[in-house]
Amino acid sequence: MRGGSYQSVHQVSSRLAGLEFLGRRGYDARSRRTPIATRGCLPIMSFDARSSPSDANTTAQLWALAQQVLPGGVNSPVRSFKSVGGDPFFVERGEGAWLVDTEGRRYVDYIMSWGPLVLGHAHPVITEALQAQLQRGTSYGAPTAAEVEMAERLVRMVPGLEMVRLVNSGTEATMSALRVARGYTGRSRFLKFTGCYHGHADPFLVAAGSGVATLGLPNSPGVPEEAVRDTALLPFNDLDQVRSLFQERGEEFAAIILEPVMGNAGLIPPEPGFLEGLREVASEYGAVLIFDEVMTGFRVARGGAQERYGVTPDLTTLGKVIGGGLPVGAFGGRREIMEQVAPVGPVYQAGTLSGNPLATAAGNAQLAWLEENDPWPQWEAYGTELVEGMLEALTEAGIPASGRVLGSMWGVFFHPGPVRSFEEAQEADTQRFAAFHREMLHRGVFLAPSPFEAGFLSIMHGREELDLTLSVARKAAKVVGNGRAL
Ligand code: PMP
Numbered sequence: 466m467r468g469g470s471y472q473s474v475h476q477v478s479s480r481l482a483g484l485e486f487l488g489r490r491g492y493d494a495r496s497r498r499t500p501i502a503t504r505g506c507l508p509i510m511s512f513d514a515r516s517s518p519s520d521a522n523t524t525a526q527l528w529a530l531a532q533q534v535l536p537g538g539v540n541s542p543v544r545s546f547k548s549v550g551g552d553p554f555f556v557e558r559g560e561g562a563w564l565v566d567t568e569g570r571r572y573v574d575y576i577m578s579w580g581p582l583v584l585g586h587a588h589p590v591i592t593e594a595l596q597a598q599l600q601r602g603t604s605y606g607a608p609t610a611a612e613v614e615m616a617e618r619l620v621r622m623v624p625g626l627e628m629v630r631l632v633n634s635g636t637e638a639t640m641s642a643l644r645v646a647r648g649y650t651g652r653s654r655f656l657k658f659t660g661c662y663h664g665h666a667d668p669f670l671v672a673a674g675s676g677v678a679t680l681g682l683p684n685s686p687g688v689p690e691e692a693v694r695d696t697a698l699l700p701f702n703d704l705d706q707v708r709s710l711f712q713e714r715g716e717e718f719a720a721i722i723l724e725p726v727m728g729n730a731g732l733i734p735p736e737p738g739f740l741e742g743l744r745e746v747a748s749e750y751g752a753v754l755i756f757d758e759v760m761t762g763f764r765v766a767r768g769g770a771q772e773r774y775g776v777t778p779d780l781t782t783l784g785k786v787i788g789g790g791l792p793v794g795a796f797g798g799r800r801e802i803m804e805q806v807a808p809v810g811p812v813y814q815a816g817t818l819s820g821n822p823l824a825t826a827a828g829n830a831q832l833a834w835l836e837e838n839d840p841w842p843q844w845e846a847y848g849t850e851l852v853e854g855m856l857e858a859l860t861e862a863g864i865p866a867s868g869r870v871l872g873s874m875w876g877v878f879f880h881p882g883p884v885r886s887f888e889e890a891q892e893a894d895t896q897r898f899a900a901f902h903r904e905m906l907h908r909g910v911f912l913a914p915s916p917f918e919a920g921f922l923s924i925m926h927g928r929e930e931l932d933l934t935l936s937v938a939r940k941a942a943k944v945v946g947n948g949r950a951l
Contacts, residue, residue, distance in 0.1 A: 627798065754779045
């Protein structure tokens with residue numbers, strides 16, 4: 466229905482403009498290099514008191530309006546809080562490790578835009594690079610030096626890259642990498658692992674298998690069966706099943722694609738030997754090994770999971786993390802394979818906004834920072850204290866839990882562990898997680914609104930954020946353990 470009785474965005478935001486937001490602060494230029502553990506942090510607000518009814522109306526109004534004009538009120542499904550209950554808040558701005566909503570509430574943010582913001586929100590390294598580029602235009606559709614610089618940086622930093630092509634999202638990167646692998650091998654079938662997410666292109670949208678290789682069935686209406694006919698599925702970390710599948714039909718496979726560390730089913734690292742075994746199988750049967758490092762690139766180590774585990778894939782896909790919050794992605798790998806890509810080769814791939822100057826400005830700035838600094842040890846120290854503290858709080862409250870930290874990614878399962886696959890992750894207590902999520906949010910800590918997502922750190926997460934998170938986690942765990950959650 467058009468022209469209904471709901472308020473327009475203009476009406477709602479005019480009301481918001483009158484609100485006084487809390488805790489504005491500028492960044493010290495030195496913060497670019499200050500170690501995370503010693504950086505000054507934002508004042509801690511109390512979240513135990515509920516906001517006034519008139520404030521609550523603004524979120525409610527925006528949410529009501531959003532649901533009228535956006536499917537489910539959002540532009541990407543997980544933002545809708547469907548798996549944790551409650552309604553999402555609306556972001557007014559980000560500041561370092563914090564989000565501020567349209568009602569002035571502040572949250573320690575462990576999502577960081579689902580990975581890209583390694584420097585935190587609105588870091589001057591990024592905002593200044595963007596401001597400088599903005600004066601010179603937003604898009605040219607012709608080559609720029611910044612694209613070459615970004616490609617060079619990626620090749621220098623990620624072991625498996627000899628050549629790259631920049632695209633606009635992780636989805637574009639994975640669908641293009643698969644096309645190149647198919648073009649290069651002249652084969653169609655490919656193997657993916659249950660629980661690994663590779664974006665929303667048709668061939669990857671296949672229901673989790675039952676633990677045996679199977680012809681894929683689409684798990685979204687609109688994906689034709691033909692589109693996933695060549696998708697084979699196996700459980701993560703089960704090398705024996707990969708070996709037997711390839712012994713039977715290895716010559717039919719164009720590619721093996723995986724998240725080398727699963728981040729879309731919670732955080733699940735590869736078992737020792739799994740990545741090495743896949744490397745051997747792919748090489749033996751002439752299949753292209755694709756590491757989807759859209760999440761893990763620059764997060765689990767500077768050169769991604771391939772650097773951390775010492776296994777080099779033939780192709781790598783990268784995404785959000787290389788753009789500092791701008792829409793970007795990339796795929797690349799061995800020169801021989803990448804030279805299949807048009808215009809040097811016959812495999813077509815193109816994009817009007819690919820290598821966009823704003824994305825390359827932000828991307829180069831962030832990548833340069835990551836080349837010159839070494840935040841990974843501090844991230845692991847923060848993450849270890851965070852996960853250990855959360856597990857202690859949950860265990861004390863009688864909630865079995867397990868967790869992991871890898872670089873700036875972390876994850877806690879409401880499951881005693883070990884969790885080695887999506888199938889095992891699904892045994893987690895999702896209802897208690899949902900209650901815990903609501904309790905944490907209510908007290909000012911924003912965790913990913915799904916039991917099957919990794920958490921992300923930035924260099925702006927420091928001692929005060931950590932202490933606040935753990936004190937809130939103890940309260941939240943107690944309430945959930947007592948069965949008195951929101
Ligand atoms: N691959 C992986 C491993 C991802 O985590 C994601 C997104 N979370 C994608 C691909 C798709 O990226 P995008 O959302 O940018 O299309």
